[in-house]
Every structure is written in structure tokens, then in C-alpha cells.
Amino acid sequence: MLYAAVEATWAVTGTTVQWKEHSAYAPGVQLFLAALALLAGGACLASTRTLARISRVVVAMALITALPVFVVGMNGLPIYFVTITTLSGVESATGLAQVLLNTAGAALLLLVGLSYRRRLRGDCPRCGRPHGGAADGPLAHPAASRAPRRTRVAVYLLMCGLLPWAGTKTVWTLGGDALGVAGDDWQRMSVASASGPSKATASAGIDVTVLAAMVGIFLLLGLLYVWGQVFPRWTVVLSGRRVPRLLPLIPAWLTGIPLTMYGVALLIIAPLMAAGVLPKIEPDPPFTTSAGITWFAEFGGLAFGGLGIGLVVAARSYSARTRPVCASATATAHRDCLRNPSPSGTLPGTTRPASGRQQDDS
Incomplete structure (x- = not known):
């Protein structure tokens, strides 16, 4: 309303x-x-x-x-x-x-x-598990765990999409030339168009968008590893405490979805411009050629799309690994196990933890 x-x-x-x-x-x-x-x-x-x-x-x-x-x-x-x-x-x-x-x-x-x-589906609307009783009781949180190996490999490959874009910007901020853009012209225009802290970082030869990408990588790593679920020792006061589940998930979802849409759009538009299907962008300083703008748009699509999809994939894994279950659901599972014990000795609907490499992929 x-x-x-x-x-x-x-x-x-x-x-x-x-x-x-x-x-x-x-x-x-x-x-x-x-x-x-x-x-x-x-x-x-x-x-x-x-x-x-x-x-x-x-x-x-x-x-x-x-x-x-x-x-x-x-x-x-x-x-x-x-x-x-x-x-x-x-x-x-x-x-x-x-x-x-x-x-x-x-x-x-x-x-x-x-x-x-x-x-x-007849499941609890809060925890997603079938159980009796109210859905507003205490929650049981799973033990901290890192993402499966396949998820980690996929996210690392998606993170590699940042390299052409961040590398080109780093070359410019260091005074080098790339894609028809002179480093001096890029630095001059970056400082002139920036304000606040971004102006200070631009004056020091640091691109603020590359710094923002580093924050995204930090968030990605937190979603993949245990220290994103339990505060590590270097957090001092919070060390050893459980990380609130929504603390990394909210920025991951809210950033990952828009970045994915933006990056995929650039990945589609840039080749169409290069093939002549769409009109090429006229060079605007510091760019001197349409080809340079097209390549930089493609690099941006790889960077934003890779980072966005990586955040979505990592957030999905983190959400599944950290999803709490209503305590009443756990109690129901224990009662069912006592009434109908399984041959493997595990709770119904669960599997015995594997060891070594199998445990990492489970």
C-alpha cells in the first residue's frame, strides 16, 4: 500500500x-x-x-x-x-x-x-520441514561448514571474470595505456569527476570501483567458508559467536541479483555492437575508439556478471548450509528414529557423514 x-x-x-x-x-x-x-x-x-x-x-x-x-x-x-x-x-x-x-x-x-x-506442500512455513506443533518456537542451527568443493570451484571461476576489467583499470590508474585510452587522460578525468573519498583514492591512483569489487570478493569468501558463519579470532569481541544468518545473505542477494542482470546485459550488448547489429558507441574522452569502448563494456560484463552470479551461487549454498530448523522438527525426527531406527543408525531423511574427499562434496 x-x-x-x-x-x-x-x-x-x-x-x-x-x-x-x-x-x-x-x-x-x-x-x-x-x-x-x-x-x-x-x-x-x-x-x-x-x-x-x-x-x-x-x-x-x-x-x-x-x-x-x-x-x-x-x-x-x-x-x-x-x-x-x-x-x-x-x-x-x-x-x-x-x-x-x-x-x-x-x-x-x-x-x-x-x-x-x-x-x-504441507511443510512448516518458517523452516521448511514437516513437523507438528507451532512454527514460532526455538530454532536449532546446524554446525558451521564450508561450501562443497564444486561450489567453491564454480565461484572461483566466476571471480576470474573480474581480472580483465580490474586489470585494465589498474593499468590506467598506474599511468599505462590500454584500449586506446591514455593513462594520464584517465587519471585526469577520474580526479576531475570524483568527489569525497573517491576523489582522494583517485588522486592516489586507486580506482574506487576496484575497491568495491574487493569488498564483494570478501563477502564471497565469507559465504564459502566457516569464518562466514562463526566470527573468527581477529574480530576480538565477537570471536567464536555465530554470525547472524541474514548479515551476509542480505547484501549478497541485494547486490548479486542486480549485478547479474547488469553484467549479462553488457555481455549481450557488447558482441552485438561489435558485430554491427547494434550501433556502435561514439568514442567519448578518455576513450578514442569505439572498439575500445566495446571491449571495456565486454570486460565490465564479465566482471559484473561473474561477481553477481558468484554472489548468487555462494549465497544459495550459504543459505542451504545455515538454514535453521524448528526445534520441534528436530524432536519429531528423534522420536521417529527411536520408533523406527534405520540400519545405518542415522536419523530419517539424513545421511551418515562421509570421510575425506566424500565428506567435502557432501
Whole structure:
């Protein structure tokens, strides 16, 4: 309702809401988004009730239709995050508000959809396991574990997509020439267009976007290894305590999904421009050739797409490995095990931990 009210107010008052550079939302689009938000809100309320089959299908279709729209609307979140953290200024306050509203809407719709799917399957809407009793009791958290080897290898390969983009920017910041761009021209324009801390880092020959990518890599490693679930010793006060599950998951999902969309778009557009299917971008200083811009766009697609997909893959593994279970579900499993013990001596629905290499892949 809040989202719909804001969109309708902007449409009626003719407020400019930036969608991308030099583009704004049309009033008709804003009214459509307001109507879609009301539809999604009604579906969320209906998802908690006992419904007939046709009503369940309608609710599911409403959630499935609305969620991608909100996800696409949060595409500019990483860009705003970088500009805010570097104190470079926000280009459009209404554009930032729109992205935040879409982000909140996408996150809430995703949680409602997940809970609704579990409820339809007869599972606990909170932990996803079938059990009796209420779904608001204490939770049992699994032991800390690192991601399976296949997941780690996949994420490392995706991280390699950062190398051409970060390497080119590093060459420029060190004064070298690449892709038809002179290092001196790049440094001069970077310092002139930067502000706040980003201006200081640019003056020191450090690109702030490369630093942001390093933060993304740090988050990736935390999602893959045990120290992302239990605070390591170097955190001093927090050492040995369990990391709140949503602390790494929220930034991973909110950053990984928009980066994936942005990176994949660049990976598609750059080859089309090189093949002449799409018009080539006219060189704009410090670039001197259209080919240089096209190659840099391709490098950006590899970097942003690789980092975004890596965050999504790592976050999915982290979410599965750290998902808590209602204590009542654990108690039910123990009772079932005592009544019907399995030959292997393990709880129903579980497997005996393997050793060595098999344990790492389990």
C-alpha cells in the first residue's frame, strides 16, 4: 500500500523519477506499478488463508507476475551503493527512493512466496520441514561448514571474470595505456569527476570501483567458508559467536541479483555492437575508439556478471548450509528414529557423514 501510494503520488504530481541516465519513469508506468503493488499486497494477505484450488492458482500467479517486476526495478542498487559509500553524491533522490522501494518489495514478495510454497506442500512455513506443533518456537542451527568443493570451484571461476576489467583499470590508474585510452587522460578525468573519498583514492591512483569489487570478493569468501558463519579470532569481541544468518545473505542477494542482470546485459550488448547489429558507441574522452569502448563494456560484463552470479551461487549454498530448523522438527525426527531406527543408525531423511574427499562434496 505504501509503494502504491508513493507511485500514484509521483504520477499525479508529475514528479521526475530517474530510471537510468537521461531516462525517467512515465506517469502511466508509475500507475501500472501502483496497481501491481496493490495486486501483490492482496495476494500476500490471501496467501495466509485456506483457499480453493482456483484461488491458490490466482495467488501464485499474482506473486510470480509481481516479483520479477520488482526485481528488475532494483537494478540500480549497486551503483547507488557505491556513490553513497564514497560520498560522491546521489544523482537522483527520487531514483534512489524508487530503487529502495523496489528492493523492499522484491525481498518481501520473495519471503511471502517461499512461505506460501512451503505451506502448500504441507511443510512448516518458517523452516521448511514437516513437523507438528507451532512454527514460532526455538530454532536449532546446524554446525558451521564450508561450501562443497564444486561450489567453491564454480565461484572461483566466476571471480576470474573480474581480472580483465580490474586489470585494465589498474593499468590506467598506474599511468599505462590500454584500449586506446591514455593513462594520464584517465587519471585526469577520474580526479576531475570524483568527489569525497573517491576523489582522494583517485588522486592516489586507486580506482574506487576496484575497491568495491574487493569488498564483494570478501563477502564471497565469507559465504564459502566457516569464518562466514562463526566470527573468527581477529574480530576480538565477537570471536567464536555465530554470525547472524541474514548479515551476509542480505547484501549478497541485494547486490548479486542486480549485478547479474547488469553484467549479462553488457555481455549481450557488447558482441552485438561489435558485430554491427547494434550501433556502435561514439568514442567519448578518455576513450578514442569505439572498439575500445566495446571491449571495456565486454570486460565490465564479465566482471559484473561473474561477481553477481558468484554472489548468487555462494549465497544459495550459504543459505542451504545455515538454514535453521524448528526445534520441534528436530524432536519429531528423534522420536521417529527411536520408533523406527534405520540400519545405518542415522536419523530419517539424513545421511551418515562421509570421510575425506566424500565428506567435502557432501
